[in-house]
Amino acid sequence: MKKDVYILSGFLGSGKTTLLKGLLESLKAEGTKPAVLMNELGSVSIDSDQVDEDTALREMLDGCICCTLSDKLESQLQDLLIKEDFGVLVIETTGAAHPVEVVDSILSPLFADRFHFKGILTVVDGLQWKERGSFSPSVLHLMREQIRHASFLVANKVDLLTEMEQGTFAYDLQQLNPGASIYLTSHSKVPVGAITSMTKKDHYEGGQGHTLTLQAIVHTFEAEVSGEDFEQWVHAHQESIYRMKGYIPLQGRKYPTLFQYSYGMPLYMPGDMNYPTNFVVIGEGMDRERIISSLKSLEG
Template sequence: MKDVYLFSGFLGSGKTSMLTNVLKQFKEKGLKPAVIMNELGKLPFDSQAVDEEIPLKEMLEGCICCSGAEKTEAQIQSLLADNEFDVLIIETTGAAHPVEALDAVYSPLFAESLNIKGIVTVADSKLWLDRSSLTPQVRSLFIEQIRHAHLLLANKMDLLTEAEQAKVVFEMQGVNPNAFILQTTNGKVPLKLLEGLQATAQASKDDIQAAKIGKHLHLSSRLVELKQSFSQEQFEEWVRSMPSSVYRIKGYVPIEGIRNPMLFQYAYGLVQWIPEYINMPPKIVMIGENIQEIDIIGEK
């Protein structure tokens, strides 16, 4: 089981400084990290921050959260097959919504091999105070990145007065009361804080092991094994009964009368069924808030 961290945050917030510092800490501890870097440009500037001996996959000209989702799955599968590593860090673009990024890296194909530790968002504290100057779309994404973080770095604190520092922490805590907020300079975060995260709720044979982050688990993932077949109508009816806090469901669903489990995807209230010609394991991944409380179809 490999630990996986998602690093989120706007361009210029300090993500690369954090990445460089965290990689150094992992290596000092004797752990071998691997990195997937996702950039919107053509030139991989940030990859210069990663040492040559660290396995690195780059995604250029694409966002991890849209057309790049399949590429991300392929990159992770390639890393799992070709490289010996202990921990995987995925640096998303500043334009990535946290839910989309989590969706892109959590595939039923390798969900059991990965332990999603959480989303670490680096927020530019000075930009937070000046957020009224941003366009509505950019401001909304900025707030969403903060709202869905499991660990929040209020970075560039050295540029603020004590009163401004207190204001930033108070306001960010109001947006995300679940995350631990660390005041940082140059994105320096102690490894212990990262290792204490746990955003994946794994389904065992007997029960659901609910993960804990602080007192409340908010944005999280859950892997579920389906132990019987359903009609498509039955399964869709169950999906429609979900609260709006369930953002994504994807995986392979056994359908009565059909030889192989079908690929099922759910997002934004829309469902998609795709025939599968290989007998894939009947498992689905669910992504949302308080996901471990959802009753699973076919289970009492």
């Protein structure tokens, strides 16, 4: 059975670890075995003490999961799958991470049959939000991105806001991400059922084309495809697709070819094994059925 994966995002100090602790307790109380992958920017882990010993934990220290550690993330995920018994995986990103880059690894063709990506939970600190004018434009941009891509928003630290400020806070978040569920909380207290039932709001599978909504589509090639046809397909779709990756069974090659595409750059790497021929595309405003049928039509 596929394991559910949640990505925990939110700016530094917003209340992610506080949310994680509560979430782990609630999952265990309802009989689900969680595992945690924790990323911290520093070389020493601080938050891992918050996870009890009977929860499988992997840590990625001294760098950000979304850039320098992205290869390591894949190996940590493999390791968890091989060695640990769990039903749900929670990945806590650093406050500086762009969550979409992490989604990218989860949606790796390697894990298409193993993980079910449930969505991004973003914790927002109400006080930080109120005083966001004091942050640099790049930090502000990151905060907005973390909010925009969430399936579920935890509007935290409302104990530090007046009622009027709480209303403005919720309104601002709704404006930035109208598709997300929003919970006003203090100490990140969210009922676990609200989180586990957020699948239907999951933007990453079968999204309905909201302009700010990212979708991921997975296609498994059932037959070989011509390299030339595939190249043309990529060219024709680069407007709406940000990221593509997967193992393509190209004609004339013994093993599927690893294909990577990001920011307009395609890259082909000859394969050396019979990897599953899963192909993942991530973009906005894509027509899922057309994408799948056009990929199928490449199979000769």
